[in-house]
Amino acid sequence: MRKNDSLRIHVINVGHGDAILVEFPDDVSNERRPRFGLVDAGGEDKKTESKTRDYINTFLEYRFGKKPSTDPKAHDYTFEFICLTHPHGDHLYGMMAVLEHFCGPDIPPAMRPKQFWDCGFRHNQQRYRDILSFLVDHPEVRFMRVASGTEFHYDDTEVLVIAPSIDMRNRYDTFGVDVNDASIVLRITHGDGVVILTGDAHFDTWGKVCEEFPRKSHLTYPKTSKGKLDPRDRNRDGIAFLSQENQLDCHLLKISHHGSKRGTSYEYIEKLSPTWFAISCDQATEYSGNWKHKFPHPITRLIIGEESKVYKASNSRIPSVWALRDRTATTAKLGTLVYKVPSSGRVKLKHLGDKKDEDVSVRDFARNL
Numbered sequence: 001m002r003k004n005d006s007l008r009i010h011v012i013n014v015g016h017g018d019a020i021l022v023e024f025p026d027d028v029s030n031e032r033r034p035r036f037g038l039v040d041a042g043g044e045d046k047k048t049e050s051k052t053r054d055y056i057n058t059f060l061e062y063r064f065g066k067k068p069s070t071d072p073k074a075h076d077y078t079f080e081f082i083c084l085t086h087p088h089g090d091h092l093y094g095m096m097a098v099l100e101h102f103c104g105p106d107i108p109p110a111m112r113p114k115q116f117w118d119c120g121f122r123h124n125q126q127r128y129r130d131i132l133s134f135l136v137d138h139p140e141v142r143f144m145r146v147a148s149g150t151e152f153h154y155d156d157t158e159v160l161v162i163a164p165s166i167d168m169r170n171r172y173d174t175f176g177v178d179v180n181d182a183s184i185v186l187r188i189t190h191g192d193g194v195v196i197l198t199g200d201a202h203f204d205t206w207g208k209v210c211e212e213f214p215r216k217s218h219l220t221y222p223k224t225s226k227g228k229l230d231p232r233d234r235n236r237d238g239i240a241f242l243s244q245e246n247q248l249d250c251h252l253l254k255i256s257h258h259g260s261k262r263g264t265s266y267e268y269i270e271k272l273s274p275t276w277f278a279i280s281c282d283q284a285t286e287y288s289g290n291w292k293h294k295f296p297h298p299i300t301r302l303i304i305g306e307e308s309k310v311y312k313a314s315n316s317r318i319p320s321v322w323a324l325r326d327r328t329a330t331t332a333k334l335g336t337l338v339y340k341v342p343s344s345g346r347v348k349l350k351h352l353g354d355k356k357d358e359d360v361s362v363r364d365f366a367r368n369l
Helices: 051-064 095-102 126-136 166-170 172-176 203-212 266-272 298-307 362-368
Strands: 007-011 019-027 033-041 078-083 115-118 142-145 151-154 157-163 185-190 193-197 216-220 241-245 252-254 276-279 328-330 337-341 348-351
Touching: 007 185, 007 193, 007 252, 019 051, 019 157, 019 185, 033 051, 033 095, 051 095, 051 362, 078 095, 078 151, 095 126, 157 203, 166 172, 166 203, 193 337, 203 266, 266 298, 276 337
Parallel strands: 033 078, 078 115, 115 142, 193 252, 252 276, 276 328
Antiparallel strands: 007 019, 007 337, 019 033, 151 157, 157 185, 185 193, 216 241, 337 348
């Protein structure tokens, strides 16, 4: 069986939609078996409806060198959670295919999803209602409505929910909140490596995130020659250093809402200061004639270009996706994106080159990962 000691983020190519497999370092408490979670299972039509389910199955076959066991007592892997960031079709179109398969009779109980995370936004879309009904019939999958501050630990990896805020959730029914601003936003930390997955969060969400996770300031005192501070030293305050910790610093950012102009602002990008950008979008809409529906939008490309030093004020041309390629990748151009995030934080990108309606094979994994 192939081993994994890093955090790996698989941004699956499902066209205009999100489906992200979060592969944690192997479970040391279970003979180093694979451990993973799923954030969204989107798609846009029948061709992409089963893409996420098939991708996970092929990924497991690649890791094991064969298909996982169907023995009821088996525990070949741990499916920690499924997170539906918000109830929009391009984030849930393939969710029932995943649930029906991994909660089916052929899957041993220990290998079924443990939790289902929901943002709490009520929506009357039929596919979303089907998901809720399915979960009622499968109480072994714990249903949770998470909010900012909810925290999970998987050995040395932390998953922290930074949105939606409680304040935002309290306004769902009273003042009205756009469903995109109900998105669950996750900060995943592995050693020094930090990843932020954004759903389709818009400006209201980012305003709350920046408010609730400000820079933390504290004083640091230099040590004496004996390695300890003398509390009676009168000059103690005079030699203190002001240190700041940015709680939102990250190495990899999944750009919100497929690169929409409503999901990205320079203020929050500057605060997150990512070095890598992932965009899940469709080739058909990337260069559409209608600017409103162009993904990634020129404004977003301009912001990313300025943050990654590709764009300069002296150059009035908006950077193309190709110009941003060193640190910015789209599923439309490269297919499924797989980011390796070791504890050092030195991110590496591999891509599988699949089209949105193409299945990924074990050979694709072996050749590219």
